[in-house]
Amino acid sequence: DTGVSQDPRHKITKRGQNVTFRCDPISEHNRLYWYRQTLGQGPEFLTYFQNEAQLEKSRLLSDRFSAERPKGSFSTLEIQRTEQGDSAMYLCASSSVNRGHTEAFFGQGTRLTVV
C-alpha cells in the first residue's frame, strides 16, 4: 500500500493520560502535515514538516502537543495530559510539489476520545 498510514485508528484514553499517534507518509513525499478535525467542522492545520524540520506550527498546538519527524520519514504526534477538548480526529497528510502546487494526500485518521 503506497498511501498515508496512521496508527492507531482509534484511541480511547482517560483525561490526564499521554497519547502518541504515528503517521507513515507516502515514501517519496518530503512534506508532512498534521490536522485536527472536530465533529461537523473541516480539518484545522496543526503543524508542518519539510523532511525532518518542523517549519510551521499553528497556535492551536498548545504546549501539551509535540510533533516529531526523525530522519524525515514517519512522524509522531504526542499529546500530554489529555483533556476532553482534545477529543477529535487527528489527520496526517503528505505531499509533493507539482510545479509549485501542493496536492496533499490524507491518511484515514486517528480518532481520539478522552473520557
Add this chain to the structure above:
Amino acid sequence: SQQGEEDPQALSIQEGENATMNCSYKTSINNLQWYRQNSGRGLVHLILIRSNEREKHSGRLRVTLDTSKKSSSLLITASRAADTASYFCATAQSSGAGSYQLTFGKGTKLSVIP
C-alpha cells in the same frame, strides 16, 4: 480559523441528478482544492485548480474558480449513491507561512438517494 465557506451546508438529491456545491474564501490563493470525506474516514483528494485557471474537469467532476469573486464551485454530474459524503474546499495561500498549509471550510454534506 477556517477561510473557506461551503454552501449549502447540506444537500439531498436523487440519484442521477447533478449536485452543485459552492465555496467562498477570503485571501489571495495559489490554488484551491476539493476533497471528499466519507463518514469517519480520511479525506480523498478530488481535484486541484490553480489560481490562473478558470475551469477544470475530472470525470464527472467540474470545478470552476472565480478569483475576482473569491469563489469556486464543484459540480458532480449524474450523481450516484456512492457519491454520498462530505465535500470540502481547501485553499493554499499565495505566499507567506500560509502557503504551506491548506485552509478548509466546514464542508457540504451531500446525500444521494437511490
